[in-house]
């Protein structure tokens with residue numbers, strides 16, 4: 001279904017020849033003066049050249065900007081000069097003073113949030129919502145373990161899951177990270193750098209196990225995750241930085257599932273669904289991005305080093321031009 005929808009189809013031209021139909025409606029560009037841009041781990045993978053998706057060069061990273069609209073393309077009606085906005089994607093790259101984005105990737109930024117918080121919404125919150133609901137089929141009353149809850153996606157997942165009636169467990173690698181996780185929706189926090197923390201999770205969940213695990217480091221945790229699940233539980237593979245050996249039998253005994261999540265594959269309709277829920281969350285007050293570290297644009301090299309070799313996340317990393 002997805003493949004069919006995305007493939008370019010041919011249309012008849014007036015001369016009867018076939019010409020490729022554009023895959024998406026023509027882009028309606030807006031120019032944004034960038035006030036802050038989120039840094040996501042994927043931008044370091046792409047920059048290193050070792051990622052499956054290789055951008056056309058020259059490439060400027062950055063999909064999640066927040067700022068003020070400078071001007072809009074002639075067919076853009078949803079926005080005007082001076083509007084405060086955030087994006088979930090840019091055409092020209094967000095690590096910049098100005099960025100061009102297609103209007104369908106631009107959303108109004110509520111006065112309740114500052115620009116740095118606006119730059120923390122895009123990839124983290126849209127991924128969290130996709131992992132929980134569009135792929136994980138989470139329901140109120142279920143339990144979720146956010147394995148890696150102190151970073152951009154983790155805090156977003158805790159806030160959304162708590163607001164939607166799930167029982168939320170989260171992990172972090174520092175005391176400070178655990179406190180942030182607890183303040184952002186988790187009922188219970190564990191330290192994933194402690195040797196016996198898995199036993200503590202098991203003690204907490206008892207025989208029942210946990211219904212969903214949102215996994216940020218699957219290459220380290222997937223084998224153990226399978227043992228923490230409830231009957232019919234699912235592990236959502238959000239982050240992974242390498243291979244891991246698992247015992248497939250662990251899925252048989254509980255009829256559990258391992259499900260990959262890729263925000264990149266989100267359809268227009270799914271993005272719309274997600275945006276509607278998240279904008280509601282901002283208005284209702286439960287969606288409040290936590291900005292951990294902030295770097296000036298000229299220190300982006302350091303930001304890329306620090307996000308990969310972090311000594312402990314404390315929320316979202318942002319760049320400020």
Ligand SMILES: NC(=O)c1ccc[n+]([C@@H]2O[C@H](COP(=O)([O-])OP(=O)(O)OC[C@H]3O[C@@H](n4cnc5c(N)ncnc54)[C@H](OP(=O)(O)O)[C@@H]3O)[C@@H](O)[C@H]2O)c1
Nearest residue numbers: 041148149150151152153172173177239261262263312313
């Ligand atoms: N599939 C997708 O579409 C998608 C979308 C967005 C992000 N991602 C991926 O998801 C991952 C998280 O992204 P992010 O933006 O939240 O990154 P981030 O802000 O850098 O956070 C990384 C998180 O991983 C945690 N972590 C470190 N060691 C861990 C361990 N042994 N077990 C569990 N968690 C551990 C960190 O905790 P401490 O620092 O407290 O130790 C922190 O909470 C990245 O790998 C990213 O590439 C995937």
